[in-house]
Amino acid sequence: MAILKGAEPFLLYGSEKGVLLIHGFTGSPAEMVLLGKHLNACGYTVLAPRLSGHGTTPEEMEVTNWANWYNSVRDGYHLLKGICTSISVIGLSMGGLLAIKLAIDNNIDRVVALSSPIYIMNKAVRFIPAPKDCKGRYVPKKRRQIQGVDSIYTVAYNKMPLTSVHSLLALIRHIAKHLPDLQRPFLVVQSKNDHTVKYHSAAYIYRSAGSKEKELFWLENSGHLVTLDTEKEIVFAKIVEFLDKDRSNPI
Template sequence: MILRGGEPFFYRGGSHGVLLVHGFTSVPAEMLLLGCHLHDLGYTVLGVRLAGHGTTPKDLERMSREDWYDSVCDGYALLDSCCEKISVVGQSMGGLLSLRLAANVPVHRVAAMAAPIFIHEDKMLYRLPPREKCTGRFQPKRRRQLPDVPEECNASYLEMPLGAVHEVLDLIEVVKKELPRVTAPLLLIQSYNDHTVRYRSASYIYRRAGSQEKELQWLDKSGHLLTLDCQREEVFQRVSAFLQK
């Protein structure tokens, strides 16, 4: 059974398609408000559901970073069948997957918001057991419930499989190696107030990405969930202005 908010969404618009990629343990509805904003501007929009997300944490435990990337590639193929050009926009782990896609297939533009390279010390990764000891182990996960967004946008797993955390860390290492192959115009958005991702992650990506045209924009009030937090309208405007260039 798919959670409310866990369904992928597709809005047909013009010839420029935008692939939206949500974050770890989250759902496509995390990107829904941004998707509606972009569709109102005339874009064709697809919000994908990453493998193992939007159902149960046990489903997520069975998935790997390659399964998540396959979900993004499937979304790209769907848009490629109906659009002349495709841009990709991702939040958190979705930002990593967007960068990986841009390193391997032609994209018009790529935007990554709060993409992790360095995890904030508040997450206490030093407590993460070795991978071989993580099977069947789940950690309670707290997430801010933002009161002024539709209920489905706040949907998220209340626990995370520890094995999947290792997959996220492996994905970070893959993306670090592939950043020089990202040549599409790049937008990075990061908040100084993010307590999931250390804000120097954005500077790292900016320095190592191969894009000639790249922007790094900072926020000072939002937390980690940039598509839902208090500065989301500013985020929407920055993303849409970038896509329209």
């Protein structure tokens, strides 16, 4: 299956300090490009994999589930592990949940969750049909065009498979249950103006995480895609500050 233009994974070489970037549900690595370039300019090696079923067609996504998406993350982690001595992980939206999962299961330095869901704004998810009735069914997914941001950074599907929504909800339940198992240094970033994820999600994630070192950082004006929106430079600076905390040697 052909990959959509702009949805390709990317690798930016820097130092032996690696950062794995994980995009969101129905999205693509495109939404992580600006953050990746910023981190690379700060000396980090950056890898952003394309999650299974993403960046091609919604029909291909329909036959995948969160275990497949997580396997894409694990593949990226092991690739990066082959060229870096330490790895931190940053995920946007659903990608933040997968980042948490990776940090629970592996020796990750630091983990960042951006706009990650526990509570979803769209009330329609409560009335989604049973999984057996969802095959071949899709619902539109609108994504706000961010002023001043080229569309090459917002490559994503305009509809989502209902079977995939079920899998996303299963992932949310899994992470909510296992948040106390997270022990790595942890940064949660959330905008109060997010219209996709209820901002109370961030407080739940922060409160439930088992990490001794953790921080909750609020934004006021951004929407859901904090890697692209009006406060992106603030987000990038906060992430670098967080990642730099345990640099024992300069890059």
